[in-house]
Structures are given as structure tokens and as C-alpha cells.
Amino acid sequence: MTKEIYKNIWMSEIPLHRTPLKTINNYVIKDGKKALIIDTGFNHSLSKDAFFNNLSNLDIDIAQSEVIITHLHSDHSGLAAELYQLGAKLYFSGIDGKIAKEMGQDSRWKELEEMMFQFGFPKDANSFDTNPAKEYSTKSDFEYTVLKEGDKIIFGNFELEVVSVPGHTPDMINLYDRKHKLYFSADHVLDEITPNIGYWGKKYTVILNQYFSSLKKIYDFDIEVMLPSHRGIISNHKKRIDELLEHHEERLEEVIKILEEKNKKMTVVEVAMNMNWRIRAKSWDEFPQPQKWFASGEAMSHLEYLAYKNKINYEIENDIFYFSKK
Template sequence: MIVETYPNIYRLEIPLPNNPLKALNSYIIKSEDKNLIIDTGFNRKECKDTLMKGLKNLNIDLNNSYLLITHLHSDHSGLAAALNQEGVKVYAGEVDGKMINEMSGEKYWERFDEFKVLFDLDKDNISFDDHPGYKYCPKEPIDFVSLQEGNILNVGNYHLEVVDIPGHTPGHIGLYEKKHKLFFGGDHILDSITPNIAFWGFDEDILDTYFKSLNKIYNYDIKTVFPSHRKIVRNHKKRINELLEHHGKRLEEIKEILKDNKMTVRDVASKMHWDLRHNSWEDFPNPQKWFASGEAMSHLEHLVCIGEVDKNIENGRLFYKLI
């Protein structure tokens, strides 16, 4: 389905089969000189067919078009290599662009075997083979044009400023159109669902990074946020307050779970509340166990950083306990 959400700005809904996210909002900004496509969907036939059909219906000439990837996740970057091979110039932030190219090789994914033990997920006998990030990411390196905060992309009457908004991923970027008060936010601010904040390494408190990015955007003069999933956001300050409150409750929930025992990441995740239609942790599909454990881990590490939780490693597994 294609909807003109603003003059010459179109939302193309790309299905994400068998995924709780259901669909990706790809945005196409048209002009007489060139067009900008924002995000692509998975690297799979259903997504490519929908994207190419939508571009055709909008009379988009790929020779006069550019692609911007807001962040590394495969539902956003999956078809970037295919479009790049068609001659489309592909933009991304420097951090996530580099990681997308790393994802096209096996070495990047071998770290998931380490995380499987560290998180205690090996007791669920899972692997990364059915992880959508692995299955549907670009399989060839991409010749990215790296963007820095403050760069401007001019498309017709729109002057889109690159904004760094790390948190959902380490190098997530958005586009801010100051004159029209528009913000293309990727997965930074979502409504009716909350962005997954995962674990990316011990060198950064990624949840705190996300909080800072939310507070940064809070002060922008924005009338409309164009998110990558679900509905358009008309009151970004209200939604940011709700997201901050959500994560505050998450942190309290985890402290309550840890009240009496030290626990692994997997066991904390299994006791958290998730808005999924499954009766127990055992019923969770393997990809959702990865996502849930990653989110539990980011919150546990934040609690460690602020001095409320302690951790230690036993037999290669992380254990957390309330101080």
C-alpha cells in the first residue's frame, strides 16, 4: 500500500512475513531532479517484489534515486546491496554502514555463539541460523556513502539534516527537515510498540545512550515523526515521555526479578513481561529469545553502570544480582 503522507512524500508498506513487526514503512521522497528512498525491507523475494512494484507505481527511476539506510537491522538494510548493484547510491551513517558490511560475512555472526553461552541461551539449544538479521541481511558488501551529523540531503523542496540518534543500534541516524518540522526517525521513536534496545558490547551503556538520544530529539521542533513501523507520530514529546517511562518500569521489573537470587540473562528474560502471544518462555520462537535476552542484557548492564546490580562470570555464563 502506498500513501502520500505529505506533499511528494510517500509511505510504502513492505510486508515482513512471519515477523512480529508485520511491516516496514519505507519512505520515498520524489522530486524532478532526484528521489530519495529510506529503508528497504528484508533481503527476501516478498520484500523486493513489493518495493520494486511500489517504485514502479510511483514512476521512480532508479538512475535518479538515492537510498538512505537509517540503521543496520536487516528489515531496513536487507535490499541495499541489490539496489546498489542496480546503480543506486546508498547512504548510511559511518558506524552502522561499516557494521552492515561486516554482517555480510560469517565472522560477524560467530560472536552470537559466544553470546549464546554468555547469556545462558545454550540451554535452549538455539543458534543464529534462523535469526532474521542473519537470514535476510545483505550478502554482499555495499559501496556506502558515509554520512555525518549535520550533513544535508536536498530533495526538491526538502532539506534533510542528518541527526545521530544511537541507541536502538550503535550508529542509528535520522533525518530532520527543519522548515516543515518533519523527522524521519527509523526505529528511534515508535508508537504502539517500543524499539528493542539490545546489547552491543561492554564498552558502552547502550540504554543510557538511547535515553540521551531520546532527550536530544525531545527538544526538536517537530510536527510529524515518520517511523519505520506502525503509525505516524504526531506528538513526539508525549511519546518520548512514554518510552522513558516504559524503560523505567523495565528496570524496576528486573530489580524485582533479581530480588532474591542471582540469575543469568536468559533466566531474567524468561521472567520479564513480553507482549507476545506465547504462554511460556519455552513457546518463544528462537529469534524472539535472542531479542528478549538482548533487551534484558542492555537493562542489566545499565543497572550495573548505575551501581544497583553486580555481576560475575561462572563457567562462561554471566550472573547478575541485586546490590
């Protein structure tokens, strides 16, 4: 389904195979045969067919077009290499672009498997082989132009300013057209669902704190239409940001309560098992492996934040993270 949501801006829902997200909103800003495309869908035939059908229906020449990838996740960057090979100019933020290139290499996934061990997963259960994030990620053979805070991309009648919003990933970017009061929020602000805030290792410390700052940063922006990468268009971004901040406050309280009630040293996985999740599964054991990974990453970002605020205890023993109440 493709519709013109603003003069010369087309939105199309690209299907995502095997994920609870179901679809990604792909945005195409048209200027004759040229397009500025925001994000791509998975490197999987279901996404690919929809993506290219859409471009051909809009009569876009990919070789004359530019593609901005808002962040490294495979549902956003999956077709990056393929589009580059077809002659499109690619843009990425510095860190997310670098990590997206590494996703085609085994060492990246070995690192994440090591992190699963630190979270308390059993060693033999640590595999990303069946995770869509790995299976449908982009290949590594692409070059890109780095985008950073304040950069401007002028395309047709639009002037898109880059806004750096780390949190959902270490270096996610949004795009803001002040004149038209349009804001492409990627996975920074979503409606109906809450953006996943995971853990990215010691290099990117207290990512939840960064996420809070990034939400507050855009709160007072003059925005009429917020265009997110999943689910519906957002008309009242302040209300949604308030709800997201509130959601994380509740999550932080929930985590403290679990540590107090259990009154023992707990691994990240043990905490995640005791949190409430909006997923159709009777027990933690029934969670599909990728959802276990997302849930434990989400638990870890909240635990890391609480330890940083000195509200809980944190220790590392035999390479495994443990948390307990103060």
C-alpha cells in the first residue's frame, strides 16, 4: 500500500518477514525520476519485492536517487548494499554505518553471542543464526557519506536537517524539515509500540540515559506531522514523548521491585524473565529466541541506568553481570 501523505512524499508499508513489527514505513520523496528514499526493509524477498515494485510504480530511477539509512537495524538497512550496487548514493551516520557494514561479518555476531553469555544465557543457546537481524542484514560491500547533527540535505522543495538521536541505536539520526514542520522520527518516537532500547556494550554507556536526552531534545521542536518508521503517523509528538518517558519510569520501578522481591543477585535474563512483556507467549521458555534477546537487552538498559544512578548494585563475576537491590 502506497500513498502520497504530503505533496511529493510517498509512504509505503514494506512487509517484514517473521517479526512482530510486521511492516516498516518506507518514505520516498520524489523529484521527477529522482528520489530521496528513507530506509529500505529487510534483505529478504518479501521486503525487496515490495520495495522495488513501489519504486517502479512511482517511476523512480534508482541510479539517480539517494538513500538515507536512519540506523543500523536490518529492517532499515537491509538493502543498503544492493541499492549502492545499483548506483544510489547512500547516507548513514558514522557509528551506525560502521556497525551495519560489520553485520555482514561473523565477528560482529560472535561479539553479540559473548554479550548473551554476560546476560546469563546458557552458552550453547547463544546463536543468532535464526535471528532475522542477522539473516536479513545488508551485505558489507557499500560506501556511504556520513551524516551528522546539523547537516542539511536539500532535495526538491525540502530541506532536511539531520538530528542526532542516540538511544534506540548508538547513532540513530532523524530528519527535520523546519519550513514544512515535518519530522522523520525513524524508531525514536513510535506510536502504539515502544521503541526497543537495548544494550550496546561498554563503548556506548548508559544508552537509556542517552535515549531520555534525545527525547527531551526534540520535545519543543515545532512539528506538525511526525513520520515514524513503524505504525501510524503521529500528530501530537509531545503527548507521545510524555507517554514514552512515563513508560520507562514504570519499567525502572518494575525492575527495582523485582530485585527487592527476589532479594538476591540476579542475572539480566533472570530479571527479564520476571518483567511483563506484551507478547503472545505463556512463559519465558515459549519466547522465540530473537524476542528473548530483545527482552534481555531491554532489561539490561534499565539495569545499567539504575546502577549508574546508584539505585541498585552491579557486579561482574566470571564475566557474567549480576544485579541486586541496594
